[in-house]
Amino acid sequence: MILDMAFKNLIRQGMRSLLNVLVTALIIIAIIFALSLLNGFQAQALRNMSTTDVAGGHYRVPGFDILTPTEWEDLTLPVPQALRHLPHSEKAEVLVQQGQLFPNRRLFPVQLRGINIDQSLLDLPLHTLKNGRMEIGETIPVVLGKQMAKKAHLTVGDTVVLKWRDKFGAVDALDVRVMDVAPMINPRIDEGVVWMRLDHLRQITQRAGEVTWVAVKRPVGPVAGFEFQTVENLMADLLTLLKHDRRNTRILWFFLIALAGISVFNTQILNVFKRQKEIGTLMALGMTSKKIIRLFSLEGILTALMAIVAAAVLGVPFFIWFQGVGFDISHLSETGFPVREKIFLDIKMAEVVYSTLVTVGIMVLMSWLPVRKVARLEPTQALRGRAIT
Amino acid sequence: MRNFFHLKFYGLILVAAVWGCLTAPVGAQEIDPDRLLVEIDNNMWSDTKFVIGRLVIDNGRRVRTLGVETWMQGVTKSFSHYKSPARERGTKMLKLENKLWLYTPQTDRKILIAGHLLRQSMMGSDLSYEDMLEDEKLSQAYTAKLEKTELLAGIKTLVLVLTARDKTKTYQTRKIWADPKRKIVLREQRFAKSGKLLKRIDFKDYFATGDRLFPRRMIFRDMLKDNTQTTYFFDEIKFDLKIPPKYFSLRILKR
Known part of the structure; x- marks a missing residue:
């Protein structure tokens, strides 16, 4: 009722x-x-x-912190034996270095990222680099993200001077050619980043076989000389x-x-x-x-x-x-x-x-x-x- | 007619001789490039040096003038104190061996310039902090090879190609235009390993000070940038003076 x-x-x-x-x-x-x-x-x-950066975690050179670029340049090591045998679908070798780009003859500090072009672990729009030659000719082929290209006023086909230091500290410079301006879904790998083939970056910096980190699909246990950074650590911020x-x-x-x-x-x-x-x-x-x-x-x-x-x-x-x-x-x-x-x-x-x-x-x-x-x-x-x- | 041919023949010989004198590495057989480099260093370097100067930085849009006093001891120690303009007054820079510290009164902190920072432009100039660290005796760091002779501003110069003695040198190759008579450098070019020209320095208005010749101004140009240049005016310079040790101590980096 x-x-x-x-x-x-x-x-x-x-x-x-x-x-x-x-x-x-x-x-x-x-x-x-x-x-x-x-x-x-x-x-x-x-x-x-x-999908674009962290994967299942990174095996990094100890002491490396992407947020302290003044200190990490020389923190590179050869790929450890334990990670060498992993297939390209389960690892991505990355070498990170500092560089200076001179678009329109202005100085533009950049992060050079070399990635193993055969890897399929990370979803990166870098297929244009795959078609390039292994040897460096008069120019180095690079790919830029859309934001980076916009800020540097660069478009596909542009050639611009890149300056960097090799492993021993000697300064070097060469023209780079923008092969593609790709949409990156993660701005952290777009702004201020110049993507190139790992073999090219190793060659110009004289860091043969070296990496800054190896992104893996899943951890493979402790690796001598490297420290494992979990997904939570890498995404802490x-x-x-x-x-x-x-x-x-x-x-x-x-x-x-x-x-x-x-x-x-x-x-x-x-x-x-x-x-x-x-x-x-x-x-x-x-x-x-x-x-x-x-x-x-x-x-x-x-x-x-x-x-x-x-x-x-x-x-x-x-x-x-x-x-x-x-x-x-x-x-x-x-x-x-x-x-x-x-x-x-x-x-x-x-x-x-x-x-x-x-x-x-x-x-x-x-x-x-x-x-x-x-x-x-x-x-x-x-x-x-x-x-x- | 015969006399005419003789005249023409001797004339040609004379022209060839003059041409040869101008273009061939004149006196190359007498001049050892490495020896010349040592003599150039002897002229430029002393145990200690004090300079009152001005850095005129032209970045293509505006021109800034920094007043600076610098004390140098050998090639490893150097202390600079910026006196003007008001914004830079009190800024200090200390180079000890291969380390460089910067002190700014605004922050009241000393910063060790390291890694990537070394490649940044120093106070907005065409010089990088790394260039400051690279200030050293050329004869110790490089081996010289005579490339050619060249007239530069009406002066017959020897163009020497300098190759770094070890692979840790920032600039693996340099080129200098040296006046063999006065043992001075009139121009210097610094190259990347690939051979790309990165920096050019012109040494102007040499004047006699004691038994040395020293440029009144040095013009630095970053060849990768457009319309920029930095001129270092040496208004007053003293050699071989006694510099108190406190000038080369980290303790001096304070207000």
Whole structure:
């Protein structure tokens, strides 16, 4: 009977109930959207890092840190025996050196990255280098990322002077030819990076057989002279950033929930105030305070349940549409995030259920809190509408 | 008619002789290139040296002038103190052996210039910090070979190709235009291993100071850049003076 009454009351409140349901539904949609968008962003960033740079971890020369370029130039070693036999699909040998490019006769410090051109572990758009010759002619073939090419004002076919130092410290310079300007999905391997064949970089720097690191599909145990850097280590900065982002999303989540709670709380206070005579009548007819509280609380619960249905009706088509168009975040790639162009939602069911349950729980709590004062009402005062002033 | 032919014949011989004098490595048989290099070093280098000078840096867009005082001891120790402009005043640079420290009063810190930083432009000039470290006696670091003779600004010079004695030298090849009479260098070119020209230095307005000849200015050009040049004016120079050891101590790198 109470359920029937609660439902009828809800319908009778018309626009007020509808607005409550809609606000709550939109908040549920917004929470799921924000969480799923962050998931999508995180998944793409980690995937891009993994497929273009990190793979399953790096065997690095001890002491090498990509963020301290003034110190790492001479941190190269011959490829260890334990990694030599790995097939090209399971390892990528990389040599990193410093260089100076002179596009339009301006100085442009760059990182020279030589990668074994036969490797297939990392997904890099360097196929134009594969077709080149092993011997260095008058120019060295290189590939640039789009961002790098844009900043250096270089295009395919351009020839520009590159200066570097060899293993012994002697300065050398030669023209490099831009064979391709390739879209890199990871800006960390794009901006300031000049890609060339590993054999070419080894040859010009006199570092025959040497590498800075070997990216592997999976760890092969300890390797003498090298230290293994796990995926977590290599992505530590990114993971920390994402952790902060998740915390920020939680703050947003909290505000949205608070907004929904305040909305229901406000409605319930208004209900109790405006429906004093109804409460007095129900009491006069013999309904206990507890039952009246239950009735009002049930109205709040029904609002929350209807909001879930509305969220499903409005949210599902919206999410389907969104997955088709994505969210343009190309501007973020300039800040160093390994993401490009668009991200898509990564909806996790556990998060959806959890968020919905928490929202409903808050709604129920907010429905119950204001109507507690019904228990203290005098039926005679309530009938005259003077119990709450 | 016969006399005319004789005249023509002797004339040709005379022209050939003059041409030979100008183009052939004149006096090459008497001049040992390595010996000449030693004599050039003897003229330029002394145990100690103090210079008050100006670095005029023209980067193609604007010209900056830095006032600098430099104390040098041998080839391994050097201390520079920048006096002007206001922005650079108090900046100090200390070279000890193959290490270079930079002190800026704004940060009140001394920085060891190492690795990649060495290749950066020094104070926006055409010189790199590495070039500062490379300041050394040519005769000790290079072997010389006479390439040709050439007229440079009306002076007959010997063009010597210098090859580094060991492979750790930044510039494996240099070329100098030396005046064999005055034992001075008029021009120097520094090359990459590949043979690409990287730097050019012109030594101008030699003047006598004591028993030496020293250039009044040196013009540095980074040949990989456009429209840039750095001129080092030597306004005052003193040789073989006593320099207190504190000038070559890290303790001097403070306000």
